[in-house]
Amino acid sequence: MLLFGIGFVAQLVDGALGMAYGVLTNAAILTLGLPPAQASALVHTAEIFTTGASAASHIYHRNVDWRIVARLGVSGVLGAVLGAWILSNIDITTARRLVYGYLLLMGFYILWKSMRIALEPRDPAGWMTPLGFLSGFLDASGGGGWGPLTTSTLIGSGHAPRQSVGSVNTTEFFVTVAAASTFFAELGASPLEHLVPLVLGGLLAAPFGGWAVKHVSAQALMIAVGALLVMLSIFQLLRAFR
Numbered sequence: 001m002l003l004f005g006i007g008f009v010a011q012l013v014d015g016a017l018g019m020a021y022g023v024l025t026n027a028a029i030l031t032l033g034l035p036p037a038q039a040s041a042l043v044h045t046a047e048i049f050t051t052g053a054s055a056a057s058h059i060y061h062r063n064v065d066w067r068i069v070a071r072l073g074v075s076g077v078l079g080a081v082l083g084a085w086i087l088s089n090i091d092i093t094t095a096r097r098l099v100y101g102y103l104l105l106m107g108f109y110i111l112w113k114s115m116r117i118a119l120e121p122r123d124p125a126g127w128m129t130p131l132g133f134l135s136g137f138l139d140a141s142g143g144g145g146w147g148p149l150t151t152s153t154l155i156g157s158g159h160a161p162r163q164s165v166g167s168v169n170t171t172e173f174f175v176t177v178a179a180a181s182t183f184f185a186e187l188g189a190s191p192l193e194h195l196v197p198l199v200l201g202g203l204l205a206a207p208f209g210g211w212a213v214k215h216v217s218a219q220a221l222m223i224a225v226g227a228l229l230v231m232l233s234i235f236q237l238l239r240a241f242r
Contacts, residue, residue: 002032003029003194006198007025007200007201008201008205009201010024010028010202011201011203012208019146019148020110021050021144022043022139022146023142026040026103026142027144027233030100030236031232036099040087040099041084041180041183041184043144044084044176044180045183046198046199046202048176048180049202050199051172051173053206055172058165058167058169059166063163063166063167066167068164071128072131073132073171074132075133075136076133076135076171076174076178077136077178079135079136080137080179080182081140081178083141084140084178084179085182085186087141102142103232104229104237107230108226109226110148111222111223113148114219114222114226128154134149136178140182146168147168151164151165151168
């Protein structure tokens, strides 16, 4: 039931913001005591189902710019494979500290982005390929971060929010499959008793994302996500270094 609740809440936030499913889910699962590699593998396996459903919806509603998908997709897949392989082959204690350090930075990053939502859009970014690689790498090695980095950067660079969210979510399906496949090759399959409730919670929450967007401001949700990540990460870093 706890994993079901984690999947539900994380997908509810992700549906409203276009980001943070992986970051929130991974932070919560690490708090339960799973090793970083197994936690990230579980998150990415569950995301195959949630991102697949999200991608199908965005394609149906014509929210996808396939030029963005092409630029982010190839480099994102390569970054995800590298990040998953590295996380699967380094010391668990070191990995836990690195992952929580990354999640702490991600929390501050989301808080910073929440203060810049109303800024005038800049010229469209011309560095989507390295952005895809970096986002894919951090997403696989840290258990999340694809959405916060790519969606925020694209919207902040002047791309239409509708196409940005739709394209990022569609591309995330391919990145997630690449990361999950690498984890499977290195670590084996995720336990079904962990995977099934996480997937079911996410799938149940998916329809409520649109409602949340209409009734809760994006800034309020981003502040809540960022604050939660900062608190979780500081608590776990103190435990890890103690």
